[in-house]
Amino acid sequence: MFSKTCEYAIRAMIFIAQKSQGGNKVGIKEIARGIDSPEHFIAKILQDLGRRGLLQSMKGPNGGFYLDAQGMQCSLADIVKIVDGEKLFTGCGLGLKQCSETQPCPIHHEFKAMRKGIQSMLEKAKLGEFTEELEKSLTFLKR
């Protein structure tokens, strides 16, 4: 469904959302440990997301990554779009470039309904919403 890169990205963003409550920042090492990902790899991904404005960062002592109030409202769909592109939301299930309403592939209509479902699910899911259950260890980001 998602690329490995995107899986890491989502996990990292949820982790950062949790940790950056109350204005805290979290370092890349802690993030990598917290989501069980290669440190430099997730660093590069987060730098990308930072450039695109999805999260903030600060260098130097006591620096790290964090989300501002707006960042907490970022949806999983926003992350997926940046990391994996629009294909999941708009592409043809059978990989046909010209597939459309007027020139549909054999599974166009069924697939479209599914895509819509996925998209709306991911759009509804905001980073800020996952914190509470993580805190209570009702959900997990590792392994």
Next chain:
Amino acid sequence: MFSKTCEYAIRAMIFIAQKSQGGNKVGIKEIARGIDSPEHFIAKILQDLGRRGLLQSMKGPNGGFYLDAQGMQCSLADIVKIVDGEKLFTGCGLGLKQCSETQPCPIHHEFKAMRKGIQSMLEKAKLGEFTEELEKSLTFLKR
């Protein structure tokens, strides 16, 4: 969603289903042209599917690939399972190996519902069902 390999596989199988009505066979060149795919690449994929019993083939003059009555009942889910594996149907959306009901990732429940939807959609879609609309040029397998 699906790998390129899997997209080709599905398109090829639908194409073969259409062409093998009435006991006909269809050659690899015609298949490659018919679904706009690299000839040798789709050949390898079909050989795989053949070994797994999803389609039949014959060598020699007037040989080619074809589906028997049972093959026509093959679902898209069967193809996806063989080509891309079970991950799409059972894997964690965030790539966590230990994600489960008792140790769920933050999107486990929503994702599970989606996966189920995808799976049942693909299980319902049988190769034999696509022929008619293809015949009428209401659907397409190229471009």
Next chain:
DNA sequence: CAAATAAAAGACAAAAAGGTATTAATATCC
């Protein structure tokens, strides 16, 4: 200002996916 800390950037490496070309095996037809 110097030292320490942490992200940013870039170069490189390994693995997986996607694709090509060549040769072997098998069935048909004369």
Next chain:
DNA sequence: GGATATTAATACCTTTTTGTCTTTTATTTG
């Protein structure tokens, strides 16, 4: 049975994805 047509198998190449390592830049603190 030999020529031909067609799939099967094998080996190889290219591109993309995933992952690692090193160096640079920015920030803080003593």
